[in-house]
Every structure is written in structure tokens, then in C-alpha cells.
Amino acid sequence: MASKLTDSKHAVAHIFNSAIAAPAIAAAWELGFSMNITDYAEQHDLDLGSLKGLASALATVHVVKQDANTHVLRNENRTGSFYNRESAAIAYACREANAGFFDPMFWKAMGETDYQIHSVPALEFAAAESVLRGLSDRLTFIQGDACALKYRDEFNQVDLLTSFLMGHDFWPRENCVATLKSLRTAFPNVRRFLLCDTARVLLDSTDKSDTSRSRHAVTEGGVPIFTLGFEFGHAMMDTFIPTIEDWEGVLEEGGWRCNKSYTFPPSLPFCLDLEPINQH
Structure with a gap:
């Protein structure tokens, strides 16, 4: 059985991750996102890395089961300074x-x-x-x-x-x-x-037979605080972690x-x- 400390940390992480996932739900609804990530990105001209980040955010709070701001998801809008870091x-x-x-x-x-x-x-x-x-x-x-x-x-x-x-x-x-x-x-x-x-620990393949998978990879059910915001944010900015x-x-x-x-x-x-x- 998990310790109270572990449960407490997981509960706080879930609150943080839910705050990240809330706008992701609206984005997924606007996109009509409901199929294979790679196929969907190709059919709708969406940035694959950002879409994977969106799917991970939703899977983390159990909105979707992953087998995987909508404006910057669309490739036609990913030109110039579409995202800036201050x-x-x-x-x-x-x-x-x-x-x-x-x-x-x-x-x-x-x-x-x-x-x-x-x-x-x-x-x-x-x-x-x-x-x-x-x-x-x-x-x-x-x-x-x-x-x-x-x-x-x-x-x-x-x-x-x-x-x-x-x-x-x-x-x-x-x-x-x-x-x-x-x-x-x-x-x-x-x-x-x-x-x-x-x-990077979240946006790895969760297939244990995948040799490129990190030994530190986590599943959507165990995402710690900070990770989801960090990795999803950088995926939206097309920055590799x-x-x-x-x-x-x-x-x-x-x-x-x-x-x-x-x-x-x-x-x-x-x-x-x-x-x-x-x-x-």
C-alpha cells in the first residue's frame, strides 16, 4: 500500500495536471479529436508533437485512453513567433x-x-x-x-x-x-x-519492448507535478526535450x-x- 506521503504527492500532482488538462479538453473538443494521433494530425494538417502533448495531457487525467490552444496546433499557423518564452x-x-x-x-x-x-x-x-x-x-x-x-x-x-x-x-x-x-x-x-x-519522462513510448524508451519513463497514471506542464508546453513550442x-x-x-x-x-x-x- 502506498504511504500517505506518496498519496499526498500524487494528489497534489493530480491537481496540477488537471489544471493543464482543462484547456486541453476544450482544444480537443474544438478539433474533434477522436482517432489515431498520427492519422489525425496528417488528415487535419496539425503539428504531431503538439498533438501528442495534448493527448498525453488528456490521458493523464483519464479523459481519454491513449493507445496516444488549438491555433498553434495547426501547421498553417506555426510560422514566425507563434510562441515566445519570456x-x-x-x-x-x-x-x-x-x-x-x-x-x-x-x-x-x-x-x-x-x-x-x-x-x-x-x-x-x-x-x-x-x-x-x-x-x-x-x-x-x-x-x-x-x-x-x-x-x-x-x-x-x-x-x-x-x-x-x-x-x-x-x-x-x-x-x-x-x-x-x-x-x-x-x-x-x-x-x-x-x-x-x-x-523527458512522459512523452516516451510506454511499450517496454521499444529500445528507444527511457529507463525513467512514467505512465500517464503516475505523472508527477511539473512534468506535464513542462513537456506539453515545450511540445507546443516545437522544442525537443x-x-x-x-x-x-x-x-x-x-x-x-x-x-x-x-x-x-x-x-x-x-x-x-x-x-x-x-x-x-
């Missing part, structure tokens, strides 16, 4: 998630290195926070594309890299490998890279070795403690 708002809203999920893993990983760093975690928001906390003389903020960073003289002194909740923006796979390689070039003296993000196995499959090719990995089940935030391969 980086400053995300940075602010993620502070609680960071404190509850990532900080324990990150500081545990930091505690096992020989670094002594005391700093605070979108650019203007971070700069303003650094002033309020009296750290503006110790921190420098540079705007750039993390997927295409070029060497700068000030990067030569950097020996520790950190990345929070943006690793999935490195993907698809070939882009991720290229980005991991470019980070080695941009920061030639880096010794450690702490990569923290959330892995990699699994832990996806990450494990690119590190060596990208020039990095994983010393240790930390996970925070069940929604699976993770932190990878990486070091460059063949560093001299």
Missing part, C-alpha cells in the same frame, strides 16, 4: 523550482569539487539582482548565443561552466554535439561543466566525460558533472 519571467518563476530541485543537486556537486564560489543566479534581471546583493563588482554579464559562443580573451580564465534549464535548447542531436564542442573551444581552460536541466539516455549518447562525441550524475525523481531534474576529455 526569459526574465522564466528566470523569476523558476526560483522556487531551482531552490527545491536543482540547488540540492548543484551544491552537492559543487561540494565535491575544489571550487569556492559564492554567487547568485535573462541578463538585466540578473544584473539588477547582483547590485541588490552587493556582487556587481564580482560578476560580468555578457549577452551571446550559448549554442555558438566564440572565444574571447576573458574566457581564457574560466575554469568552471554552469548551465541551468537551457540544455534542451542545444538540441536536436547534431546541434547539441556541435554546441558541446564549441564550448570546449570557447573556454580552453575549463575544468568542470555542471549541466543542470530536466529530462531529450531523455537522460539522449544526453548520455552525445557527451563523448561532444568532448565531455561525465564524472557523476545527480537526479531528483520523479519529475527528473538532473545535474551532470562533466569534465573535458583529453584536457592537457
Whole structure:
């Protein structure tokens, strides 16, 4: 029998997931969604990834049994900036998630290195926070594309890299490998890279014979809090969320070795403690 704590967590997750599923019901009704997902997407010119996210949201709260804002589901409308992420708002809203999920893993990983760093975690928001906390003389903020960073003289002194909740923006796979390689070039003296993000666990195949299925996959009946909103939201934005196995499959090719990995089940935030391969 499940413990009261487990039941309590599941009940809270169900409330959260129901809030996500409520607008999904309206979207499914508007679309007349009632058949094989792949066939339905093709027949009605809908984005397959978004439709799968919609179906998962409905299956999670038992509105449909899956064998699988309607405007952005339609391919004709998925042009230009059909969905935007507000980086400053995300940075602010993620502070609680960071404190509850990532900080324990990150500081545990930091505690096992020989670094002594005391700093605070979108650019203007971070700069303003650094002033309020009296750290503006110790921190420098540079705007750039993390997927295409070029060497700068000030990067030569950097020996520790950190990345929070943006690793999935490195993907698809070939882009991720290229980005991991470019980070080695941009920061030639880096010794450690702490990569923290959330892995995909819901939008995997639930067929246990499927070799591409993640070992951390969850069924619709056991979806933890945060997961549904995170994965459905990114599916709507056509942003791929990699699994832990996806990450494990690119590190060596990208020039990095994983010393240790930390996970925070069940929604699976993770932190990878990486070091460059063949560093001299």
C-alpha cells in the first residue's frame, strides 16, 4: 500500500495536471479529436508533437485512453513567433523550482569539487539582482548565443561552466554535439561543466519492448507535478526535450566525460558533472 506521503504527492500532482488538462479538453473538443494521433494530425494538417502533448495531457487525467490552444496546433499557423518564452519571467518563476530541485543537486556537486564560489543566479534581471546583493563588482554579464559562443580573451580564465534549464535548447542531436564542442573551444581552460536541466519522462513510448524508451519513463497514471506542464508546453513550442539516455549518447562525441550524475525523481531534474576529455 502506498504511504500517505506518496498519496499526498500524487494528489497534489493530480491537481496540477488537471489544471493543464482543462484547456486541453476544450482544444480537443474544438478539433474533434477522436482517432489515431498520427492519422489525425496528417488528415487535419496539425503539428504531431503538439498533438501528442495534448493527448498525453488528456490521458493523464483519464479523459481519454491513449493507445496516444488549438491555433498553434495547426501547421498553417506555426510560422514566425507563434510562441515566445519570456526569459526574465522564466528566470523569476523558476526560483522556487531551482531552490527545491536543482540547488540540492548543484551544491552537492559543487561540494565535491575544489571550487569556492559564492554567487547568485535573462541578463538585466540578473544584473539588477547582483547590485541588490552587493556582487556587481564580482560578476560580468555578457549577452551571446550559448549554442555558438566564440572565444574571447576573458574566457581564457574560466575554469568552471554552469548551465541551468537551457540544455534542451542545444538540441536536436547534431546541434547539441556541435554546441558541446564549441564550448570546449570557447573556454580552453575549463575544468568542470555542471549541466543542470530536466529530462523527458512522459512523452516516451510506454511499450517496454521499444529500445528507444527511457529507463525513467512514467505512465500517464503516475505523472508527477511539473512534468506535464513542462513537456506539453515545450511540445507546443516545437522544442525537443531529450531523455537522460539522449544526453548520455552525445557527451563523448561532444568532448565531455561525465564524472557523476545527480537526479531528483520523479519529475527528473538532473545535474551532470562533466569534465573535458583529453584536457592537457
